[in-house]
Amino acid sequence: MFLTDRKEGLFLRFVTVLGFLLMSYQAYGEMDIIELPRPKLKGKVSLEEAISSRRSVRSYSERELTMNDISQLLWASQGITDEKGLRAAPSAGALYPLEIYIAKKDGIFYYLTDRHRLKKISGKDKRSDLARAAWNQRYIGEAPIDIVICAVYKRVMSRYGERGIRYTDIEVGHSAENVHLEAVALGLSSVPVGAFDDKEVSGVLGLPEEETPVYIIPVGYRK
Numbered sequence: 001m002f003l004t005d006r007k008e009g010l011f012l013r014f015v016t017v018l019g020f021l022l023m024s025y026q027a028y029g030e031m032d033i034i035e036l037p038r039p040k041l042k043g044k045v046s047l048e049e050a051i052s053s054r055r056s057v058r059s060y061s062e063r064e065l066t067m068n069d070i071s072q073l074l075w076a077s078q079g080i081t082d083e084k085g086l087r088a089a090p091s092a093g094a095l096y097p098l099e100i101y102i103a104k105k106d107g108i109f110y111y112l113t114d115r116h117r118l119k120k121i122s123g124k125d126k127r128s129d130l131a132r133a134a135w136n137q138r139y140i141g142e143a144p145i146d147i148v149i150c151a152v153y154k155r156v157m158s159r160y161g162e163r164g165i166r167y168t169d170i171e172v173g174h175s176a177e178n179v180h181l182e183a184v185a186l187g188l189s190s191v192p193v194g195a196f197d198d199k200e201v202s203g204v205l206g207l208p209e210e211e212t213p214v215y216i217i218p219v220g221y222r223k
Helices: 005-031 047-053 067-078 127-133 153-160 163-185 198-205
Strands: 033-035 098-104 107-112 117-122 145-151 212-220
Touching: 047 163, 067 098, 067 107, 067 145, 067 163, 098 127, 098 163, 098 198, 127 145, 127 198, 145 163, 145 198, 153 163, 163 212, 198 212
Parallel strands: none
Antiparallel strands: 033 117, 098 107, 098 145, 107 117, 145 212
16 A cells, blocks of 8 residues: 555654654763763772771761762772672672662762763752751761662572571672772761661652662761
């Protein structure tokens, strides 16, 4: 069956508009992806010095972190460290149940571990909302960035049952300590935060239902 001239014109117009929409969607998606600088594997501070100097700090200056700083912190949390895809923090059965988010002045971002990138989730500054969800711990709203470690417990429980909950929480500790020590190595300060309302934090970050926020780490320069 052949199309009439009118139908053919409408069809071509539809295809053109559809193509434009697909191109726009693809471009928008690409704009949401941020390539992070390659992490450095050698620093100026020894591991022993970082352990000795690490302290919980709850007062931060307004000085912004560089993308190099953010790259190093995220890499320390869950970055891939070898060709097999193993990560910076050990994981029971290499199941990797952790998902990492950061809140900063220009929005909420999700860490894509596969190629060391960030995906922008929101363009709004939600640090104050995050602080309120953490029972008004104001320094969460003042820190240049807040790293939020979330867990998908079922990834580990599918193999280890109820014991998987413990394994996942242990892994959160591994990841968080890496961040705290990396912060010291970068001349930054941090503080562990576990006091918050899970549902409210999930709402602020827009988390999928299966992800549970477990740990918040404000990071910045000491005031």
